Amino acid sequence: MHNLYSCFTALATCALFPVTAYSQQPAAEQPTHRPALLRAGVGQSLNGTGDYKVLKAHLEYAPQLGQHWRLGSRVAYIGGNEPYDFGGGFTIPQSYRAVNLEQEIYWLPFGNNKTVEFSLGAGVTGGYAKLTSFSSAWVHDGEFGYSARYERGFQVGYIVSTGLDVALNPDRTWRLGGRLALQNDTRGNILPGAQLQISRAL
Template sequence: MTHSLPFLLAVPVLLAAGLRPETAQAQCSRSARSHCGRPAQAESAAALVSAAFRSVLVGAGTGLSMSGSGDYLISKTHLEYAPQLGRHWRLASRLAYIGGSQPRKLGDQIVIPQSYRAVNLEQEIHWLPFGGGRLVEFGVGGGVFAGYGREMSIPQSGYGRDASGNRRYFYTSKREQGLHVGYIASLYADVALDPRADWRLGGRLALQNDTRANILPGGQLQLSRAL
């Protein structure tokens, strides 16, 4: 009995040392909803948000488009905010200015002004078939726009002969301005300029049409920065 006393006294110490981690783990498991799981839940929520908004591109673009009548080239510049949604979708919100003019000559002396100017808010969504944030990112999609525009155009022009046989020119002009809405169809591709893909350079082709039947195909070169 005397020899077994030290062993009996050591048993509680050994049990305490051996069971303490498992006991603490069991207690943490029982209280995971209230305390122990909070850091994991916070990390999980942050991961979900990060996965939903994988990258945001802020860019500026400039290029050329055809006028509404298709007679001459006009410039288009825009600022873009484009967050990525999941792996295969990217929104593109833009503030765009389209403007240009080119006088039209009839004969040697008649010069008729024509111009097109508009400020638009554009909203598109693009499908990224190969995913976003790659070395080369490709997207195709479309959307809508609304803005204010002003146009001076010449729907008809020509010439005829008077009684003396002299050439006489004629034309009809059209002036429109006001609010307009329309749709856009576009595709783009850009390439990363650095290993981390913080800077991207690409091109965009688009076709847009508004309520005045002004169809403006064109393309822009765009430089983007990932946030």
């Protein structure tokens, strides 16, 4: 009986040992928290429809997906105006205004939550825009004229971007960086422009 009890005790110890060893693994091996980012950005782009500068500002929520991916869901405002100089003292009014919802997915080849994050992104955009421009212009017998172009309504398109963020503190809760984006939609072609953005980890 004593030998049977000893064998039972030895088997129980062997069975429990893996559980005990697993529970005592260093905390560093446990999965780390990967925060989402709240980003605010502002900068300029060029309106390819009229080749003038427009303001672009955005607010973005960017959660992480695994080690090398991040989503970017944002609301963006794009707007600006600049008269077209036809020459001879003649000008034509031009303006572009849009409020968009934009969805991108970013690939970070060097990983998420690093001191320096580099990303390449692509996605879709949709919103409401107003465009004032012209399709043709002329001078006849000293009189200037042009064919005005007015558009307003919903739009859809695509967007591609590249970005670089640098952590501002050891905990990487604050980041400062910039992005370049090319946006093409049914109301205006926004050529590459630059936005400065600040991020806060949630």
